[in-house]
Amino acid sequence: MSRELKLFVVASLAMGIAYSIVDSTFNNFLNERFALTGFQRSFLEFPRELPGFLVLFVSASLWFLCSRRLGAVAKFLSAVGVFLIGFASPNYMIMVAWLFIYSLGQHLFIPLSSTIGMELAREDKMGQRLGQLNAIRNLAVIMGSLLVLLGFKFLGFTFHHTFALSALAFAAAAALMFAMKPDKTQKPKVYLKFYKEYRLYYLLSILYGSRKQIFLTFGPWVLVTVFHQPTQTLATLVMIGGGIGILFQPFLGRAIDKLGERFVLLSEAGLLVFVCLGYGFSKFLMQENVAFIIVCVCFLLDQMLMSVNMARSTYMKKIALDASHVQPALTASVTIDHIFSISVGLLGGIIWDSLGFQYVFLFGALIAVCNLFAALYIHIPKVKYASD
Secondary structure: OOHHHHHHHHHHHHHHHHHHHHHHHHHHHHHHHHOOOHHHHHHOHHHHHHHHHHHHHHHHHOOOOOHHHHHHHHHHHHHHHHHHHHHOOOOHHHHHHHHHHHHHHHHHHHHHHHHHHHHOOOHHHHHHHHHHHHHHHHHHHHHHHHHHHHHHHHOOOOHHHHHHHHHHHHHHHHHHHHHOOOOOOOOOOOOOOOOHHHHHHHHHHHHHHHHHHHHHHHHHHHHHHHOOOOHHHHHHHHHHHHHHHHHHHHHHHHHHHHHOHHHHHHHHHHHHHHHHHHHHHHHHHOOHHHHHHHHHHHHHHHHHHHHHHHHHHHHHHHHOOOHHHHHHHHHHHHHHHHHHHHHHHHHHHHHHHHOOHHHHHHHHHHHHHHHHHHHOOOOOOOOOOOOO
């Protein structure tokens, strides 16, 4: 491995540990500290996802920072935000402000993760490289969630401990990203521009953002509030998912390279329909202990399927009219999908409180069906760039 790849691998490991700690504890932290209703939990997604909408404009204003330096800034923001959530949140509204800072760092890095990963890969091995990096992050997920599990069960951990450890891991990732050799920066002629040739990619991003929001918000919330599971249960599930991901991510990357984005995204959409129905209706169709197992399986499947988003990234790179379009388009997709994901999060909270949680996931199944039809139209041109 090159020096830059080694640094990025270790940074990915550190940030994976940090995300795992936050994901394993945040919903229980909210439930114990603030006792939120379904709508209040979904409303929290507005300040959490608003940075995703703003990321296109923030990235454009920071064009003078190369992807690696911008990645270091993103991880520093995440470190500051998560530390303040844990140690300076005397009430709900102040916590929301710190959540915005944490989320801004998180969303700034989403397109950079794929951009840097593809920069460090051979042209015909992009999917494989992204799969390898995701496998490393899954190893980190195991480490972080195991730490949470053991800490709360045997070491007397509180939320202060987990948020402090997460902030430390994010800070380490920021330092490693800053140590990478900066790549060349060139002011783009046009940054905030949407190309009609990428409209299918934008549509796939919208559907991904909508589906993602339902599971990120309401999947863990079902386990915490419907099945009344403690922090250790979520940490265990995240750890198991990380272990599965170590094997699944490289396999998925190779599948993208060999079978193509169309096949992979069609398979994802089909599986998501069953995941939604399992989440929403198993409690009403089966005994509670069986329903709980099914929901856990759905949680793990959805955790695996989230990584299919790298197929959308490789699809964008393959259809790009020019190489300089890739990172702006990936960043634009984050903004586009968050316009819809914020709305879906708020709508899901209203549906949860007025009709019941099962109808939130019925709505998710409808989104998955739309995703299935959109994926049917994927076509990879033989000529990569118009200038070729």
